[in-house]
Amino acid sequence: MELYAQISEKLQKGKAKDVKALVQEAIDAGLPAQEILEKGLMDGMNIIGEKFKNNEVFVPEVLVAARAMNMGSQLLKPLLAAEGVKAHGRVCIGTVQGDLHDIGKNLVKMMLEGKGLEVVDLGTDVSAETFVNTAKEQNCQIICCSALLTTTMSVMADVVKTAEAAGIRDQVKIMIGGAPVSEEYCKQIGADAYTADAASAADKAVEFCA
Amino acid sequence: MPVLTVHQGFQKTEWTAEAGTPISRILAENGILVPQPCGGRGVCGKCAALMEGGLSAPTPEERKAGTRLICQAVLLGDASITIPQTQPMDQIETGGVEVMPEQPLGTGVGAAVDIGTTTLALRLFDLQTGQCLGVSSMANPQIAVAADVIGRIGAAMDGRLEHLRSMIVSAIETLIAQSAAQAGFEPAKVQTLAATGNTTMLYLLTGRNPEPLSHSPFEADCLFDETVQLGSRKAWLPPCLHAFVGADITCAVLASGMMKKDDIALLCDVGTNGEIALWKDGVLYVASTAAGPAFEGAGITCGCGSIPGAIDRVAVKDGALEVSTIRHQPAVGLCGSGLVDAVAAMLELEWVDETGAMDDDEVTLRDSVVLTQADIRAVQLAKAAIAAGIECLLRTAGVKHEQVQKVYLAGGFGSHLNLNNAARIGLLPESLIPRTEVIGNAALNGTVMTLLRGENLQELRRIAACAKHVDLGGNPVFNEQYVEMMFFPEV
Numbered sequence: 001m002e003l004y005a006q007i008s009e010k011l012q013k014g015k016a017k018d019v020k021a022l023v024q025e026a027i028d029a030g031l032p033a034q035e036i037l038e039k040g041l042m043d044g045m046n047i048i049g050e051k052f053k054n055n056e057v058f059v060p061e062v063l064v065a066a067r068a069m070n071m072g073s074q075l076l077k078p079l080l081a082a083e084g085v086k087a088h089g090r091v092c093i094g095t096v097q098g099d100l101h102d103i104g105k106n107l108v109k110m111m112l113e114g115k116g117l118e119v120v121d122l123g124t125d126v127s128a129e130t131f132v133n134t135a136k137e138q139n140c141q142i143i144c145c146s147a148l149l150t151t152t153m154s155v156m157a158d159v160v161k162t163a164e165a166a167g168i169r170d171q172v173k174i175m176i177g178g179a180p181v182s183e184e185y186c187k188q189i190g191a192d193a194y195t196a197d198a199a200s201a202a203d204k205a206v207e208f209c210a
Numbered sequence: 211m212p213v214l215t216v217h218q219g220f221q222k223t224e225w226t227a228e229a230g231t232p233i234s235r236i237l238a239e240n241g242i243l244v245p246q247p248c249g250g251r252g253v254c255g256k257c258a259a260l261m262e263g264g265l266s267a268p269t270p271e272e273r274k275a276g277t278r279l280i281c282q283a284v285l286l287g288d289a290s291i292t293i294p295q296t297q298p299m300d301q302i303e304t305g306g307v308e309v310m311p312e313q314p315l316g317t318g319v320g321a322a323v324d325i326g327t328t329t330l331a332l333r334l335f336d337l338q339t340g341q342c343l344g345v346s347s348m349a350n351p352q353i354a355v356a357a358d359v360i361g362r363i364g365a366a367m368d369g370r371l372e373h374l375r376s377m378i379v380s381a382i383e384t385l386i387a388q389s390a391a392q393a394g395f396e397p398a399k400v401q402t403l404a405a406t407g408n409t410t411m412l413y414l415l416t417g418r419n420p421e422p423l424s425h426s427p428f429e430a431d432c433l434f435d436e437t438v439q440l441g442s443r444k445a446w447l448p449p450c451l452h453a454f455v456g457a458d459i460t461c462a463v464l465a466s467g468m469m470k471k472d473d474i475a476l477l478c479d480v481g482t483n484g485e486i487a488l489w490k491d492g493v494l495y496v497a498s499t500a501a502g503p504a505f506e507g508a509g510i511t512c513g514c515g516s517i518p519g520a521i522d523r524v525a526v527k528d529g530a531l532e533v534s535t536i537r538h539q540p541a542v543g544l545c546g547s548g549l550v551d552a553v554a555a556m557l558e559l560e561w562v563d564e565t566g567a568m569d570d571d572e573v574t575l576r577d578s579v580v581l582t583q584a585d586i587r588a589v590q591l592a593k594a595a596i597a598a599g600i601e602c603l604l605r606t607a608g609v610k611h612e613q614v615q616k617v618y619l620a621g622g623f624g625s626h627l628n629l630n631n632a633a634r635i636g637l638l639p640e641s642l643i644p645r646t647e648v649i650g651n652a653a654l655n656g657t658v659m660t661l662l663r664g665e666n667l668q669e670l671r672r673i674a675a676c677a678k679h680v681d682l683g684g685n686p687v688f689n690e691q692y693v694e695m696m697f698f699p700e701v
Binding site for chain 2 (some may be wrong): 013014058059060061062063066095097098099100101102103106122124125149150151152198
């Protein structure tokens with residue numbers, strides 16, 4: 001469908017207003033919301049995510065594409081709810097306690113939503129207890145922790161320990177990311193996965209939810 | 211123990227160290243400072259050097275860079291290293307103000323020093339006549355430990371606080387000795403010191419544990435405005451405004467004189483951290499925004515500091531790039547002002563579109579100095595952080611662009627910036643350019659003003675009392691504006 005391809009293309013260029021107008025056009029034409037989401041918005045975001053992984057595009061393009069995705073999906077949200085569309089899984093995400101950097105965390109959130117997962121956004125400065133309690137109360141399959149400071153990444157180890165203490169460690173996957181974080185650190189603290197970029201994080205999350 | 215043989219220029223020195231010691235530590239402990247703009251993460255490739263002998267296997271970062279990196283290699287047995295000759299820093303703003311002394315902070319000879327994260331600048335004065343007796347500047351030796359403040363805070367918390375403290379104290383000693391030599395007297399004659407800097411720098415100078423600065427809510431447990439003993443001298447430290455808005459900004463606000471008028475005025479100091487202050491109706495709104503080191507040349511393929519041979523100006527002439535370098539030397543790299551010019555020129559030539567996409571993967575500026583697509587993206591991130599910070603502060607105070615009567619641009623980078631090009635790439639709002647004044651190293655000027663005129667102490671305290679910190683981290687307006695400002699303005 002021509003319209004879906006246009007939505008995908010404008011989204012990849014970060015043209016938020018055009019995306020919004022095209023999504024509205026698709027809704028007015030009576031196309032199903034889920035199809036608009038998957039064949040238009042998610043298609044564009046997946047292409048951007050793939051290029052991001054391969055270093056063909058950089059953070060600025062992903063940020064503006066994510067904003068365009070957001071504007072389009074706002075229009076679809078009420079319709080998706082009405083159509084009774086179910087998410088493929090539920091994830092809670094946040095920047096760890098002591099850290100206020102959330103640009104990267106927001107990117108991962110957008111990518112997760114782009115993959116059709118439901119995301120509980122805990123914001124920034126999130127304590128280990130809040131991560132674990134949210135996962136427990138809202139039945140999240142995954143906890144995603146982000147840290148941008150070398151001085152705050154140790155909270156990720158607390159999240160793992162707190163999940164163990166709460167007895168939900170075997171029910172939840174813990175994913176970590178952020179500039180100072182590494183694969184080695186992930187192993188050291190006993191988390192389930194480290195991913196280097198937002199697109200890989202989303203792929204991994206889908207794998208965990210399958 | 212293994213021996214590391216170090217070749218530097220025509221000098222050859224040998225040091226022993228335990229097997230397993232990182233090369234960077236051996237060099238730093240012996241006073242050889244090799245800047246590591248990326249903080250020793252092996253990403254920027256700026257610490258490349260020739261190394262042979264008993265060394266650790268190349269790390270993935272080194273394989274990627276295609277060379278051994280000082281920040282990555284570890285000494286295992288006897289080895290040798292050839293350190294590239296470092297170029298002297300040029301263009302460090304030591305500034306200049308003329309002040310008639312009145313109730314100076316001391317007697318005899320006094321020094322004012324600005325402890326920047328990247329560079330130090332010092333001026334020596336006759337406290338009776340106000341005559342400037344000497345100036346000196348150097349790179350901050352703590353760069354060898356980490357390029358940014360967070361890296362240094364981390365190192366201090368890892369037990370290297372005393373090391374960092376002694377580095378800065380001896381650097382100041384060197385600067386005093388250099389400037390005293392210009393005036394022809396002994397450094398011991400300098401009895402009084404006024405030292406400004408960002409909050410972290412003052413913590414490290416005084417050997418205070420910077421742990422409170424390492425995590426949110428980022429509340430400093432000391433904002434200074436005090437006199438401390440530094441060796442044989444008394445050192446006065448001006449008040450800081452917040453954990454990440456330091457005494458350098460307090461002093462810059464003083465030097466600008468912005469709070470002497472009722473006009474709405476904005477002050478920006480663009481560096482690795484962009485600090486912004488907005489004066490309106492008796493409140494000084496202040497914020498800091500992490501721009502990253504792109505404008506200081508780090509993280510840019512051919513980026514460099516303001517050294518001879520750095521491309522510092524780029525213009526468009528007859529549909530092509532016209533490039534000039536510092537001291538007209540052969541091009542060795544691209545410094546901050548040249549970077550802004552280059553991006554503006556490429557926008558004008560439409561080699562880059564408003565989304566930041568380049569027609570070709572890279573453009574040769576001159577000789578081997580290129581600008582790549584990744585560089586353009588790094589500039590977008592850096593300029594968006596500054597522009598979004600300004601916008602967020604203006605909105606918080608309920609100020610529209612046209613209401614801002616004056617903009618003061620402080621700091622070394624600002625002094626060499628082509629303002630129209632800064633507006634062209636969206637670093638500064640275009641409508642404010644006609645009202646923008648470049649005020650040089652205002653942090654140091656404000657410190658000098660206080661060293662020579664004690665009454666300014668009261669003014670600094672008034673600045674601190676009027677300050678209201680605006681948090682940009684996790685601020686939804688900032689996040690929205692950050693993405694909004696990511697593109698280049700359409701003409």
